[in-house]
Structure formats: structure tokens, C-alpha cells
Amino acid sequence: MRKNRLRLVGALAALLVAAGIGAGPPAQARHEPPTLADLAQRHGRYFGSATDNPELVDEPYKALLGSEFDQITPGNGMKWYATEPQQGVFDFAKGDEIVDLARARHQKVRGHTLVWHSQLPGWVTGREWTAPELRAVLKKHIQTEVRHYRGKIYAWDVVNEAFNEDGTYRETVFYKTLGPGYIADALRWAHQADPKARLYLNDYNVEAIGPKSDAYYRLAKELRAQGVPLHGFGLQTHLALQYGYPTTLEDNLRRFSRLGLDTALTEVDVRMQLPVTEEKLAQQADWYRDMTEACLAVRRCVGITVWDYTDKYSWIPAVFPGEGAALPWDEQLRPKPAYFALREALK
């Protein structure tokens, strides 16, 4: 029943968009309240988007980024390759640009990300490290970056993607050199540098209850018991229509909540195999609605961030050839059925 109703609403929304009603540049320029951010705030949540520096020359894009969202995550600008391209030489220009923009619009910033095996500079990956060397390098990287942004970052993804699908530790340079304790150390160092920032572990394919989210649950419990400053668990939520919806999402959020942790959907997109059809868009809308309802149902699920808001700047087509259309706005910045489903869920 419900699904059929949702499909109908989605199809209607698509028709309106196709007919140019409620779409196109004039409608976007109007910024009529309530925005997704306004709606989310009524629930004590935020609604955010990732963005990336090269996109900020696109004025219509930037306008919507500034009006519809109350939280921003830099997609790349705060990663290690960008912030410490040479050992001990820090460059915060990209992150600063996004933080300044967000602050001017009173948007929260999620800092992404301090410790990750990917997008590392060559000087980190290109040689062998002893444990004391790498420990010092890691501590300096974390503390210099967190200190630079002290007071300006709502939450940090301190460690990103630390586990394999089967729940074993990913064999990153940090794990192999320092052992699993690098996670607690990273959290402690970040906390020293900005005691007010909320500190997260963040990963993909952890939306459903399963071996990978179980590994985080066990680790989070252990870290909390040891008094390690861990405050949140970020579920990236990169979903794909062909793999099915993670129906245990709400229960999963709730169990982390019971550990005293915040949760957040941090990098949401719902990709599909192209071509786009109305049916796929309607199903995508259902998923956006369902995940929003799941977050709203769990008190400590603090907010939702889409991994950029328009298909124009989605990472999907480059990484999954033949897939795309993953975001709530299309490549022309027109809202899709998913956008209207988000509004419905937040009402």
C-alpha cells in the first residue's frame, strides 16, 4: 500500500518536474522556505551536502548549496594528500575555502577525514616506516589539522574505512605498522587538539546489521568502556538499487545509540544502473524517504549528508561505469522524486 502511494507521489513529482513546474532556474533562485535544512531542524537534525572546491565557481550550484542545507562536508579538501602534501608542509587553503563559505551561511562543517588508507600523499605511502616514526607522523598530521580548525568543525571523521567486509581490520599502513591501537590513539590526539569536536568512525556498507557493522559495534563498545573519546558512528550510506535496501538500518542505528553514541548518515547516495526510468526514480525516492524516517526514529541520529546534492557532481559515474543518477537533484539542478520524498519524510 504505502509503497504504491510513494510511487504515485514520486511519479507525480517527476511529472511536475518534466512539465517545468517547480523546476528550472527561476524556482531555484526563489529559495522559498522551508528548505530541507529548515525541515530537519524542526526535528533537531541537520541536512547537509558534500561539496568540492572546483564546483564553487558554479554560481547556481553554489546558491542552492547555500540555501537548502545547514551542514557541509568537504569531499576532498581536508584529506591528507590535500592538507599535508609534503611531510610537515601543511596547506589548508582548500578546507579553509569551504569552512569560510559554510561559516558565512551558518552551516555546520563535518571534517573529512584525518586517517584513511586512500588519498594519502606519496611521501606516506612511498616508504617503509617504523612504528615510532609513523606514530609521530600520524600524531602531527592529526593535531596540526584539528588545531587549525579548532572551534570551527562540528564533527570529525577521525578514522575512515578501518574494517574489511568480513569485520577484520583493513590492512592499512597504519594497522600494519601500529596495530589496532592506532584508532584509539587517533581519537585521543584529535580530542586533545579540539575538545569540543564530535569524533567519529566512518565507513560504507555498515548500514545493515552484519559482520562489518558488528565489528564497529564491538570496537565502539570497547573504546567507550576504556574512556576513549569516541562520540559518533558515521554510516556513509552509498546505496545501489540493484543490491537492495538495508532494512535493518533503524535497528542498527539504535544499537549504536544505546552505546551513547551519535550516529549520522554521512555520504548518502542511491545509485542505479542507467538508463534512468521513472520506476527507478520512484524506488530511489522510497529509499531516500525510508532512510530519513529511520534516522528520525532514532533519537541520536543527528543528521543526514548527501554526497553532493546534484548528479552533476556525483563521484559515481567515474567509479561505477554505467551507473549514476544517485542524488536528489539531477544534472540540471532540477529536483528529482527523491527530493520530494525527503521533504515528505521530514514533514
Ligand code: 9MR
Ligand atoms: O567524493 C570523493 C571523490 O571526489 C574522490 O575522487 C574519491 C576518491 O576516493 O573520494 C570521494 O569520497 C569518498 C569519501 O572520501 C570516503 N567514502 C567514499 C567516497 C566515495 O569514493
